Amino acid sequence: MQTEARVGLVVEGGQIALNSAHGGNGVDGGARKFSQKQPKHELQQQSQIGTIQQLLAGGIAGAFSKTCTAPLARLTILFQVQGMHSDVATLRKPSIWREASRIVSEEGFRAFWKGNLVMIAHRLPYSSVNFYAYERYKKLLQRIPGLESDKGNVSAKLCVHFLGGGLAGITAASATYPLDLVRTRLAAQTNVIYYRGIWHALRIISREEGILGLYKGLGATLLGVGPSLAISFSVYDTLRSSWQSQRPHDSPVLVSLACGSVSGIASSTVTFPLDLVRRRMQLEGAGGRARIYTTGLFGTFGHIFRNEGVLGLYRGILPEYYKVVPGVGICFMVYETLKMLFSDISASD
Template sequence: MQTEARVGVVVEGGPRALNSQPKQHKPLQQQYQQSQIGTVSQLVAGGVAGALSKTCTAPLARLTILFQVQGMHSDVATLRKASIWHEASRVIREEGVRALWKGNLVTIAHRLPYSSVNFYAYERYKQFLHMIPGLEIHRESAGVNLFVHFVGGGLAGITAASATYPLDLVRTRLAAQTNVIYYRGIWHALQTISREEGVFGLYKGLGATLLGVGPSIAISFSVYESLRSFWHSRRPHDSTVAVSLACGSLSGIASSTATFPLDLVRRRKQLEGAGGRARVYTTGLLGIFKHIIQTEGFRGLYRGIMPEYYKVVPGVSICFTTYETLKLLLADVTPTI
């Protein structure tokens, strides 16, 4: 969730000035056609950028998940010995190098629609919010723009997360598998979960996911905008792209730090009952937080945060660069009627 929030902020905040051009008066039909082209370009660019970013950072993402779920079935002694290098070496030794990308196929299958829905919904929500009476006549106001970006981003995140959540759950279960293979692939996992846990089993942990959307968007956007304004006030001639990438990465680190406990609980809820195992947590979110703190300490809420930090900068950079490059390439494509 953190990555989607920070990437949306970076793309929205950074390169708009680079691509802005004087408005020209054109026939309504031509304007409509260009709008459609822009929508398709945005869907493709957002989906591909998200998939490529996730593929490049997949090893770190899998290590994050493995650390996050360790406390469910491991003893305290084992947890104390955990380290990124130790866990990566274990995965390579026991499962092979390719295992670092285990679950990446479903990650791509999830990220393509997720990123596309996220970018598309964000634009649609912004248009809708600008049409609200009282906001329409103040659309150039900084306060109104801040409100529209924040609410639009939050609603877009909720929409995308809800629409594609079963694939996110399957991704977690495939990535969490080590030596024992219970789910043989995406379709087999979807069928098995539906049969053994019911259709609602595909939505375990959705509550924690949606609770994290608002804070993640708020922190990412607030930190990003504050850092970017401060930077431009001190160094106004620096590259817009460089400033956006730097501020986006820092806002991602801040967002991850603040919302990581919710993300950890989400992963553990997604694994409840996986592979026929008995349930570990029988309470709500507050009860799960209390259980983790009692059994693993406060640091247990941040188990796996280091690989999450390490993937922030490359993840944001790859997604941002790919998205902007594809938008420029797809903008040159003209429709044939």
């Protein structure tokens, strides 16, 4: 959830900044005058086109960003599940270079993208639902007394962003979670291949573990939405406001990328243990293996802490850090590029 939260922050913050830099007030004013002259059905059609464009831009940007950082994402997953079926005392100190070399020599270079297809199949609907639901929830929350859209009420605005982002994240995660679980199981496979693809994995998991087996670890995911968004929003908004007040002429794109990356690192640091617990719960019973964690979310957390210590809760944090900056940057730039492209296409029609 960390990545999704920070991407939403950067894209939204960057878009606001870009609008301001390009004379957003004038554009908005012209749009209002133009909309008053248009028939109602034409406005509805434009609104629908805008929604579709936003869904496409968000989905493609999220999938492309994840594809580019897939090698680091797989390393993160492999480190996170170390110690799950092994004697912790015999584990070597995690080494990104050593694990990367092992993947190349034993599985081939393409193995860095193992599970990438299901990741795209998950990320496209996830990003699309997340962006779309966020806008819908935000408009719904602004109808609540005390949370109306008021430029002078900063606390109400932050509350709308936080609640809207949290509800959107919960909605998107719940709707697409089985694909996230399948992606984890495919990426965690090394030399022994038990799941041969997306549909094969979905079928085997449903048959051996039941429908609820497709939702293992969902509780950890939903529990991490609130803290992840709270940290991301607070760090991002504080840094961006401070930066713009001291250096108002800096590129809004650079400001958004830098602040989004820092907020992502802060969010990952705090919520990474929940992400690790989620991954391990997703692998419970995978490949016909016996279950290890049988006491639920908090029992799993306690089991890992007792057997592996605090450092065990942060296995894989380094590759997670390394993918934050490129992940945010790629997603932001692709999203903005696609929006400009769709805008040009719409204007030429």
